[in-house]
Amino acid sequence: MAPLITPADRIFVAGHRGMAGGAICRALARAGYGELLTAPSSTLDLRDATAVENWFAEHRPTVVVLAAAKVGGIHANATYPADFLLDNLKIETQVIENAWRHGARRLLFLGSSCIYPKFAAQPIREEALLTGELEPTNAWYAIAKIAGIKLCEALRRQHGFDAISLMPTNLYGPGDNYHPTNSHVLPALIRRFHEAAERPERGLGTSVSCWGTGTPLREFLHVDDLGEACVFALEHWQPGPEDLQFLNVGTGLDLSIRELAEAVAAATGFAGTIEWDTSKPDGTPKKQLDVSRLAALGWRARIPLAEGLTATVADFRARLASGRRSAGSGRGLTLHPHTL
Structure with missing residues (x-):
């Protein structure tokens, strides 16, 4: 079958x-899609109805990928519920x-x-x-995300608009x-263990404490x-x-915290001890996606966690070295699975 996009x-x-x-x-660039349209938030506020309408009228994209969202961890969701919605x-x-x-x-x-x-029920089916x-x-x-899925479904049902969704x-x-405070557990762990490994003089190199068991x-x-999964779906998946x-999009594999x-x-090269504060709650015992539908179409994840972690730690350290410290200090960081 010919790809659904070209x-x-x-x-x-x-x-x-x-x-x-x-x-x-x-991924699109690697696959040979050269004419990508982008618009930074400084020039296009996607919350602004008039601005978005004018942008689409001028640029007329034929394919749209909506990856923009307001995101954050537990603290941000609890503090700004109206903003998130x-x-x-x-x-x-x-x-x-x-x-x-x-006309997309x-x-x-x-x-x-x-x-x-x-x-x-685990693993979670669609x-x-x-x-x-x-x-x-x-x-x-x-x-909000459920509303987006249902809007895509409604436009397909009522108007034949070719809209699909992926759940990573x-x-x-x-x-x-x-x-x-606003990051998820894995980047939070990376920052904390990096600081413990790099700054033993502050006492961080001895141990790192994490919530739960x-x-x-x-x-x-x-x-x-x-x-890669998004490019695959755009090219090949037509429900x-x-x-x-x-x-669903995932690895089909999980591991303990x-x-x-x-x-x-x-x-990160941390050689100290990891302490578990069992007085703190664990959260949901298991959260894993059933990815059998996407696998049946011919796509599977390729990057092993160990390989991905090594590259991610290197990226984080490169960002620190370049001065992009918008993430702030890692002191006082709470590391727990409820941010997943």
């Missing part, structure tokens, strides 16, 4: 400066509707595994959507957010694998009218 397409990647959007741009709903509705109204042939919306119920209560700590973000598991890799199981996908309009911490310690 190098002649004008592809707009919304959110190209984010971790996921950057990886999608890299409003900003993400605005971004999704403006981009998706204008892509349809201005195909659109890919990037969701998140947090759309699924907190107590979904059918679990809307079958139970969401995890309260990221419900605002999840509700926990991502890591180049361009991640290492903020001490370390037994919860989590799945991690390198962001460049996600980029029928009765098929699910979204697919204890194993993850040990792997990060090895990647």
Whole structure:
């Protein structure tokens, strides 16, 4: 079957400066798609209905990838619930509707595994959507992502708009957010273990403390694998009218938080001890996606965690060396699995 997109397409990647959007741009470039359209937030506020409509009317992309979103960890979700819901709903509705109204042939919306119920059967199949209560700590973000999925489905059903969605598991890799309170567990671990390995004179080289028992199981996908999955889906996946309009993306493998911490310690060169504060809660025992549908179409993740961690630590250290310390200090960092 011929690819559903071609190098002649004008592809707009919304959110190209984010971790996921950057990886999608890299994957598209590797696959030979040269005419990529991008618009930094300084020139196009995707929450602004008039600005987005004018941009689409001027540039007329034929393919749209929506990777832009307001994201953050537990602290950010709890502190700014209205912002997470409003900003993400605005971004999704403006981009998706204008892509349809201005003649885009195909659109890919990037969701998140947090759309699924907190107590979904493991591994989580796509059918679990809307079958139970969401995890309260990221419900605002999840509700917005569910709305985006359903908007794509509604436009396909009512207007025949070729919109598809992918739901990635926990991502890591180049361009991640290492903020001490707003980051997810893996970049938080990288920062903490790096500082413990590099600054023993501050007493950080002796031990690193993590919440819980370390037994919860989590799945991690390198962001460049996600980029390849997005290109694959754009080129090859065309669901029928009765098929699910979204697919899970992951590795199909998980590991314990204890194993993850040990792997990060090895990647950063930390030689001290890891202490587990068992007075703190563990969170959901297991969170793993069923990726059998995407595998049946012919795509699987390729980057092993050990290889991906080594590259990610190198990227983090390069960012520190270049002075891009927007993530802030790692002191006082809380490391626990609830940020997944």
